[in-house]
Amino acid sequence: MALYNILVENNAAGCNDTSVTEQVSASTCTTYIVRLASNSNALGPFSIYVDASLFGSGYTRTDMFNGVVISLGCTTPTPTPTPSFTPTPTPTFVFVENIIIVDGFFFSGSIGAGYSAVATYTVDTDVNVDFTSTLQTTTGSPITQSVTVTIPSGTISGFTQNWIVLLVAHFKLLLKWKIVLLILIFKILLVLLEFL
Numbered sequence: 793m794a795l796y797n798i799l800v801e802n803n804a805a806g807c808n809d810t811s812v813t814e815q816v817s818a819s820t821c822t823t824y825i826v827r828l829a830s831n832s833n834a835l836g837p838f839s840i841y842v843d844a845s846l847f848g849s850g851y852t853r854t855d856m857f858n859g860v861v862i863s864l865g866c867t868t869p870t871p872t873p874t875p876s877f878t879p880t881p882t883p884t885f886v887f888v889e890n891i892i893i894v895d896g897f898f899f900s901g902s903i904g905a906g907y908s909a910v911a912t913y914t915v916d917t918d919v920n921v922d923f924t925s926t927l928q929t930t931t932g933s934p935i936t937q938s939v940t941v942t943i944p945s946g947t948i949s950g951f952t953q954n955w956i957v958l959l960v961a962h963f964k965l966l967l968k969w970k971i972v973l974l975i976l977i978f979k980i981l982l983v984l985l986e987f988l
Contacts, residue, residue: 794817795816795817796816796817796818796842796843797842798814798816798824798826798840798841798842800838800856801839801841802834802835802838803837803838803839803849804834804835807834816864818864820865821865822864822865823863823864824862824864825860825862825889826840826856826859826862827856827857827860828857830857830913830915831914834856835853836851836852836853836855836856837849837850838850838851838852838855838856839851840860840862842862857916857917889912890911890912890913890915892910892911892912892919892943893909893910894909894921894941895908895910904953905925905927905953906951906953907925907941907952909921909943909951910948911943912948914947915943915944915946915947915948916945916946917945918945920941921942922938924936924937924938925937925938925939937954939952940952951980
């Protein structure tokens with residue numbers, strides 16, 4: 793098993809080439825993703841070193857938020873000259889994976905479905921989770937709908953709700969569901985306003 797030092801350097805003017813080093817190990821060909829922490833205000837450009845060898849430079853802030861893939865133990869990198877600076881580690885970069893879990897909630901009567909998407913960590917841009925949902929009915933064909941759940945920037949979760957109102961013979965029942973729907977929309981708006 794080999795130990796590697798991954799060093800990320802912020803080359804932005806006024807940052808005095810601040811950097812952070814992470815020690816990782818690899819016994820076979822292993823891939824690491826180097827990312828900028830979602831709450832970081834670092835601007836870049838950035839350089840990445842594996843041990844004392846330059847892996848790449850000129851990475852933008854967007855490149856670092858998306859992640860730079862580094863493979864270790866696969867091939868022998870071509871060495872480059874050792875940089876002449878002495879880096880000072882700062883806790884600017886974090887190697888993280890943000891997992892999003894989608895869950896569905898279904899209601900009887902008129903067909904209603906709600907969907908939530910919850911991320912492990914706060915997202916730094918709006919994240920849309922798109923999928924197709926097929927709802928089985930007791931009296932007819934399945935209903936297929938395209939669903940998008942948006943997790944707004946700066947939060948960890950999003951929610952959407954869809955109601956498919958079937959033809960109802962009795963007008964009062966239809967009116968009742970419209971009132972319930974309006975109440976639900978009002979409550980969702982109140983929840984959204986709390987986040988603003």
